[in-house]
Amino acid sequence: MKDYLAIIRRNFASPIVLAILLLAMALVYVQEYRDAWFISFVIMVNSLIGAVQEIRAKRALRKLELMSAPRARVVQADGTITEVLYDALQVGDTLALHTGDELPADGVVLDAKGLEVNESMLTGESAAVDKAPGDTIYAATTVVAGTAHARVTAVGSATKAGAISTVLKQYAPQPTPLQRAIQRAITVLTYGAVVLALLIFARYHVAGLQAVSILKTIITAAITVVPEGLLLASSLLLAFGSLRLAQAKVLPQKLSAIEAMALLGVLCVDKTGTLTSDDVTFEHAASFDASANDEMVAQYAALVAHETSGGNATGQAILAAHQALAAHVQEVMAFSSSRKMAGVRAEIDGTVQTLMLGAPEFVARLAPLSPAQQAQIDAWANDGLRVLLLAHFADSTVPLKQLTAGSGQPLGAIVLRNSLRHGVVDTVQFLQGQGVTIRVISGDNPRTVSYIAKAAGIDRPEAAITGAELAQLDDAAFAQAADTHTIFARVLPEQKERLIAHFSDQGRFTGMVGDGVNDALALKRADLGVAMYAGAPASRRVADIILLNNSFTSLPLGMQLGNRIMQAIELIGVLFFHKIIYGVVLLAITLTLGIMYPYAPRHLTFMNIFLVTMPTIMWTLFPPSPRHRIDPRRFWHDTLLAVAPIAVLTGLTVASVYWLGRTLYPDRLGEVATMTVLVATFYGVYLVFLAGRMLGIQLDKRAHLARTLYMLAVLLVTVVSFGIIPLRQFFDFTPPNLLLLWPSIVIIIPVTILQWWWAWRVSRRFAVPSRVE
Structure with missing residues (x-):
C-alpha cells in the first residue's frame, strides 16, 4: 500500500502540480472560473493518467520480478524439494544449499560437503569461511563453495542482517540520469517563469492593463515555459519500454538500465554460458599415469564431481558419462572460483585416495606436469576443448587445503566440449x-x-593474458594490459571487478554479462550488469538487467528496443523545447510592442493536445526506429540546440501574424486570436513530421501508420473543437477566417520552407551510425 501512496503523492503533489493549482485558485479569486476550472481539470487529468499508468507498470513489472526473484529450496518431510520465495520461509524449515546461493535466513548447518560462505556483507571480510555441521550461517551471505542442509532459525527482520534479508526488490522507480537532467531543467525553467511573471506584471502594469488580464497572461506564460509533461512523458515511455523489453525476455530491474543500454561502449562477457551453450559434454579421459587407465581416471573424476560439483554443468557432464566409484568419503574440498579446483579424500577398496580435479594451471602447482603432458593439454585447448587435470597425492593426513606444491602426481585429464551458443556470431x-x-x-x-572468441567473431581474439600474469603487474602496467588485450583468462573474481573498474573509470560505459557467484562483484561494479535468469541468485540480485531466456543473444533485441525508447524521448523533448522557445519569443515580442499576449490558458491546452499529448501517445504505441545509436549524453545537443532555430522562426512568424492581424483588423481581435492559435498549431503539427527527419528516424510501415493515425486524430479534434458550438465557445474561438491570413502568407510560406531546410541540414549528421564509448 505504501508503494501506491508514494505513486499518488509523486503524481498529484509535485511542485508543478501544486503551483498550477495555486494559480487556478488565483483565477477563482478574480472570478475567472472557466480558466480556473479548466487548467485545474487538465493538470489533474494528466496526474491521474500518470498515476494509473505507473501503477499498471508497477503491477506488471512486479509479476515479472516475481519470476526472477530468488527462491529458497525447502526440503519437505518426504524428501522432496520445493522452491519458495524468501519471504515465505518459516523458522524450522530445512534448506538445501548449493554454490551460488544467497542465504535467505539465519540457520544452523545440519550437514555439509565443503561448505564455504562469503560473509563480507556482514563482516566486510571477503575471505570465504568454512562451515561445518552445527555452525551458524547468516542471511544475506553467499555460498561460494560446496553444498549443505541447514535448519532455519530466524527470518526477516529477526535475522542478523535484518532488513537485508528481504532481498526481493520492491518496484520503486528511480529517475534515470536523463530524467534527473530533465528535472533540473524543469527547476531552472520554473525559476525562469517567476522572472517572466515579474516582467509581465511590470510591463503590463505600466501599460495600464487590468489585473485580471495580467494574471491570465502570467498563468499562460508559466504553462508555456514549464515543460510539466516532459518528465511524465519520459516516465511513461520508460515504464512501457520496460514492459516491452520484458516481453522480449530482457527484464530491466532499474529504469536506468534502458538508458544504460544506449550508452554501452565496452561489454565484458564470460565464456561459459554466454558465448557457449549451457550444455557441457564429456569427450574423453586420458591417463597420464601407468597405474591408472583412461576408464579409471574417468571414474576417479566422477567421484570428485559427485562429491563437490553441487549439480553444476561440468560435474553433471562427467557424471552423465561415468558412474562414481563406491567410496567412503573422509574429506571434501568443494570447487571455488578462487581455488579453481576441488578435492576429495576417500577410502576406495580399502585404500585411502587423495584426489584433486580442476584447472590444469592451478592443479599443476601441486602436481607438476611434464613437458609432454603440458603440450597435450595445450593441444586440446587450442582446439577449443575444456581440460581438467586430475592429480593424486600419497599424503592421506594433511588437510586438502594445506597440500603443498609438488606433493602430488598428475593422474590424467578430463576433456570436455562446450559448443558455441546458437546465434552468438550474429550477436x-x-x-x-x-x-x-x-x-x-x-x-x-x-x-x-581464444578459440571460442575467434569462432564467435570477436575482434583480436589472439590478444590474451592470464590472471596470474595480471597479478604480477603494477597499476600502470595493469592498465596498459587491460587496454591492449581482448581475452582475460584464468582470472579471479577480484580481478574481474578490477578490470570492470578500469574500463569504467576511463569514461567508457562498461557492461558485464555473467551468471555465477564469481561474477557478482563485477556485475555490481559495472555500469550495466547483465545476469542470466538461471544464474546464481547473488548475481541476479545485483544486476541491472536479467535475461529471462538465459541467452546472451537476446541482448541486441533489448538494445534495439532501448534505442527506440530513447529516440521517442528525444522526439518528445524536441516538441517541448519548440513549444517553450517559440512561446518565450512570442511573449518577448508582445511585451516589447506593448500588446496583449494572444493566448488564454485554454488556448495553450488546445494546442498542447496536438503538440504534445497526441505525439506522446503515438510514440508510446509506435516507438520510432532510429537509423543510428542514440547517445543520451547528447540529449540537449540533439533536441534543444537542434530545434532552437526552428522554434525561433516559429515564434517570429506567429508574432508577425498576430501583429499584422491586430494592425489590419483592429475590430476583429477575436478572429485574429483564433487564427494565431491555428497558425501556431500548424507549426506544431508540422514539427511532428520535421522532428523525425531531424533525428534520423526510419520511415517504415509502422511510422507511416503512426503518422496517418496522428493526422486523423488532428482532423477529428479540430473538427470537433470548432464544429460543436458550445465547445468552440468554451475555448474562446471564433469560426476560422482564412482571409485574415492572406497578408501573412508571404511570411508563413518562406518560413515553412526554411524550417524544412534546417531539419534536412540537421539530419545529415545521422548519415553514419554513431558509436558510443
Missing part, C-alpha cells in the same frame, strides 16, 4: 557493428577462450 557482429568493444573475462584456459 557479436551486431554489437561490434554498433561500436561496442567486447572483452572476454573467463576462468577458463586462455587457449580455449
